[in-house]
Amino acid sequence: MTSEIVQKYFRIENLPHIWCPGCSNGVVTRALTMAIDELGLDQDNVVVVSGIGCSSRAPGYLDFNTLHTTHGRGLAFATGIKLANPKLDVILIAGDGDVSAIGGNHLIHAARRNIDITTIVFNNNIYGMTGGQYSPTTPTAAKGTTAPHGNIDKPFDIAQLAAAAGATYSSRTTAYHVNQMVKYFKDAISNKGFSMVEVASICPTYYGRKNKSGSGVQMMQALKNDFIDKMAYEKLPEEKKEGKHLMGVFKNITLPEYTAEYQRVIDALQGGENNE
Amino acid sequence: MKSKDQLEVKINPDWCKGCGNCVSFCPTNVLALDHHGKSTMVNREGCILCGMCEKLCPDFAIWIGGKEDE
Ligand SMILES: Cc1ncc(C[n+]2csc(CCOP(=O)(O)OP(=O)(O)O)c2C)c(N)n1
Ligand code: SF4
Ligand code: SF4
Ligand code: SF4
Ligand SMILES: [Mg+2]
Numbered sequence: 546m547t548s549e550i551v552q553k554y555f556r557i558e559n560l561p562h563i564w565c566p567g568c569s570n571g572v573v574t575r576a577l578t579m580a581i582d583e584l585g586l587d588q589d590n591v592v593v594v595s596g597i598g599c600s601s602r603a604p605g606y607l608d609f610n611t612l613h614t615t616h617g618r619g620l621a622f623a624t625g626i627k628l629a630n631p632k633l634d635v636i637l638i639a640g641d642g643d644v645s646a647i648g649g650n651h652l653i654h655a656a657r658r659n660i661d662i663t664t665i666v667f668n669n670n671i672y673g674m675t676g677g678q679y680s681p682t683t684p685t686a687a688k689g690t691t692a693p694h695g696n697i698d699k700p701f702d703i704a705q706l707a708a709a710a711g712a713t714y715s716s717r718t719t720a721y722h723v724n725q726m727v728k729y730f731k732d733a734i735s736n737k738g739f740s741m742v743e744v745a746s747i748c749p750t751y752y753g754r755k756n757k758s759g760s761g762v763q764m765m766q767a768l769k770n771d772f773i774d775k776m777a778y779e780k781l782p783e784e785k786k787e788g789k790h791l792m793g794v795f796k797n798i799t800l801p802e803y804t805a806e807y808q809r810v811i812d813a814l815q816g817g818e819n820n821e
Numbered sequence: 822m823k824s825k826d827q828l829e830v831k832i833n834p835d836w837c838k839g840c841g842n843c844v845s846f847c848p849t850n851v852l853a854l855d856h857h858g859k860s861t862m863v864n865r866e867g868c869i870l871c872g873m874c875e876k877l878c879p880d881f882a883i884w885i886g887g888k889e890d891e
């Protein structure tokens with residue numbers, strides 16, 4: 546027994562899911578189905594790909610064409626799918642570890658190529674599945690099982706990283722801001738090129754416990770309080786900027802898309818003159 | 822489309838993991854966790870059918886549905 550939208554887009558027989566109480570993965574996954582529904586995409590034309598991680602289990606619950614691949618390599622599989630059949634709507638679901646640690650190279654090159662894949666990152670700032678090791682997005686001084694005295698690394702900004710690498714759409718929102726999240730997912734899927742939506746997410750079980758962030762509700766409240774639109778941030782007085790994180794759209798431009806360019810080469814070669 | 826008076830908040834206690842999101846973020850405070858730690862409606866008249874509980878439930882255990890739906 547659940548909502549119509551969940552009945553339509555989820556594999557009900559696999560529910561309830563295994564995510565921990567309060568984990569935001571379910572909120573973000575449901576928001577993705579809202580976006581797909583509002584766009585009116587053909588369910589059989591959508592492919593959702595993932596690597597490995599708690600977040601990467603999402604496609605197993607979703608009733609589209611789905612592929613659960615190897616850690617960090619989701620974008621390599623997604624690239625193959627998109628090149629084999631460019632008409633498909635290809636969406637990658639990835640964790641922060643999956644897409645920015647082991648899969649960091651795939652990320653920057655998929656972005657550089659501007660291939661029409663939408664990447665959604667469930668950024669909980671930790672390796673959830675394997676027990677709370679720090680990831681490339683764990684804040685400096687935050688704790689993880691591999692940083693019991695506090696992380697000395699500086700974190701990646703995934704949305705800005707993707708934008709700098711060549712993504713034509715890149716934005717960040719949070720698991721609390723569901724309406725904005727649905728809008729960003731729709732804009733990202735509609736963009737003909739590489740799109741990134743980074744969703745600031747929560748892992749109450751590992752990140753929360755290690756960092757004394759309180760309950761899942763308190764962590765959701767923190768997303769609500771601490772994230773601010775980048776335009777609104779500029780207008781804040783200096784003393785109020787402390788501790789704020791930026792959300793918003795970092796890039797939204799149009800450039801030639803990879804599979805279309807590839808098709809142009811094929812057409813030119815099959816078109817005669819060049820085909821000796 | 823169903824009109825507002827045909828709709829109500831529905832809860833599936835079997836799927837509810839008691840995280841408290843719906844209770845804490847409901848703008849009119851009409852939900853509570855029962856003694857089993859499951860979400861329950863405590864003031865149906867006060868519910869404005871805003872959908873916040875449904876959006877923030879990680880377990881798809883609370884939603885706005887037709888009164889006649891099973
Ligand atoms: C090649 C390889 N290396 C390491 C692992 C172990 N491993 C599984 S999930 C994971 C990290 C998960 O973190 P993240 O991608 O942030 O996803 P989350 O669980 O937080 O959603 C790691 C290191 C693996 N499965 N395969
Ligand atoms: S370990 Fe963390 S990320 Fe994984 S399901 Fe639990 S709360 Fe979510
Ligand atoms: S629909 Fe809105 S008012 Fe009604 S229970 Fe849910 S959050 Fe509260
Ligand atoms: S948000 Fe969902 S899982 Fe959490 S207490 Fe409410 S109904 Fe239960
Ligand atoms: Mg993670």
